[in-house]
Amino acid sequence: MRWTQTFIPTMKETPEGAEIPSHVLMLRAGLVSQLMAGAYTYLPLGLRALKKAERIVREEMDRAGAVELLMPALHPASLWERTGRREAFGNVLIQFSVRRQNREVHLVLGPTHEEVITDLVAHHINSYRQLPLTLYQIQTKFRNEERPRFGVLRTSEFLMKDAYSFDTSLEGLNRSYDKMYEAYCRIFSRCGLDFLPVEAESGPIGGDASHEFMVLADNGEDVVVYCPETGYAANVERAEIGPRKPQRPDVPLEPLKKVDTPGVTTIEQVSQLLKVPPSQLIKTLIYLADEQPVAVLIRGDHEANENKIRRALGASQLELADVDTIRRVTGAPVGFAGPIGLSIPIWADHDVAGVVNAVVGANQADQHYVGANLGRDFEVPDEHFADLRNAQAGDPAPGGNGTLQVRHAIEIGHVFKLGTKYSEALNARFLDAQEQQHPIIMGCYGIGINRILAALIETQHDERGIVWPLSLAPYEVLIDPLNVSQPEVMDAAERLHDQLTEAGIDVLLDDRDVRAGVKFKDADLIGIPLRIVIGGRSLKEGNVEVKWRWQDEPQRVPHETAAQTIVNMLDERRQQEAARVSASSAST
């Protein structure tokens, strides 16, 4: 391809509003262009990279035995009512009505396809002989994101690979799940990503196991907790904390005293007003667990984890109590709840036991207690102590003697054991050999294709631009003839272009009549792995210059055998990239 025939609008300056490297570089390198908040056009260069990622995903899904199909993006709203998810998704679900003849048809744009695929399978699968089966598609999904951000990382329209497995037994589900897990490792390795599979929260509904595939990046929206010593890694929503033995500091107990704290409701405000560190405060959160109010005590510098709380209480639903409930059970407005004198059940995170002379709400407007002490001023039964908070850096790792670390990450894939939630709701059953009917056991597996690109760029760039791996690069080779008006230079460039194209290599020829500096800057910006410079100077010596994007200095290779040299270099590099794939598969 010649540069002047395609469309690569590179930019020298950073467009307003682009904050993180992947967003800035995708815009500047002419990969994407924004149409509105959360919607981007893929320009030719960006589309080529996207297609390469898509192809890798497709190849590995096929290899793992999954079968491709394509479902509609347009769904009848009624289907979403049958699983209750029209309500559950709420405003994120894009819904609308159209008129047909004289009736109103309610439609949604699919944010995911559990309903559609389960409905499909319910119609066509009846027997255990037809199972197991894993189906997938690569398709645009729609979600009305409340807040699209970070360029292509969080958009309301995005390309997703979603796969669904159907099995007759839990063992079968586990086999299907492991195959997908394995395929994911191969996919992300082939894409050149440094990824980390982590345990993930599987939510109040659905299955019993879930992993997310994360790429560590400071600008990621997710938070992962991991332990270098034990290898434990989990999403912060899921991460357990190892055994804790909170020590009560050996200081004399102070008398309980009420103090005025007018209008001071947050931990930070209380901490500042009373000049005590947040770790000296105990916050009292009032929850409704299956409609019943409970109080949960968390040390002031910690964050409550609602999933842990819900599990500890054995509740199926948990939400923060509304203002009226808080007023009814504490007798005070929001912000002044405390454990002293509460008549509802009280639960506490383990670390609360280590706080002496604590500051707590007084269950009275504009009042807090200081010098509050467990056992003297309020009670929490032993069996009501549990791990109820988010892990923090420095916490003990579960089941080991390591220490947890915390990093931000970008979620690029998710594998999830669903169970029978959808097959039961939508009547997807199979008949076993004994003619017994059972709901089909499902798993679902998603990959954000756009996020593969964003995560790659976010982690693989330098101050000059993108550094593509060969596997995702829009073009593998960029030929830069430095002076297009010198016939011998242009001839050499075109001949090389044709030879490499003939050899099946993706080649871009920068035939623009611009100064060398412009070509070099753009070459670094768009990040094509192998750059071939053809200039009058080296050509006179019978050489062309070859340089990998990640190297500083070019090497000179003889002009007449350049094509073969380049083909060999690419082959060698592809083998190096492939070696990472087997390494990652071996380790799982």
Add this chain to the structure above:
RNA sequence: CGGGGCGUAGCUCAGCUUGGCUAGAGCGCUGCGUUCGGGACGCAGAGGUCGUUGGUUCAAAUCCAAUCGCCCCGACCA
């Protein structure tokens, strides 16, 4: 949904506080010339209903109100 910021040329931005000639710069773009191995230089140009609507005023990019859009922080995220 709560808090904040910004809308002026294709892009990045100045001008607005304190209203007043024909609305500016850099980059980009067009033409000509000189240059030509890391974003060259000169000359001549094209390009803007100052987001939109309404108000105040003799006069609005500038002040006021509403509205639309974009961005950031937080909440939310099957």
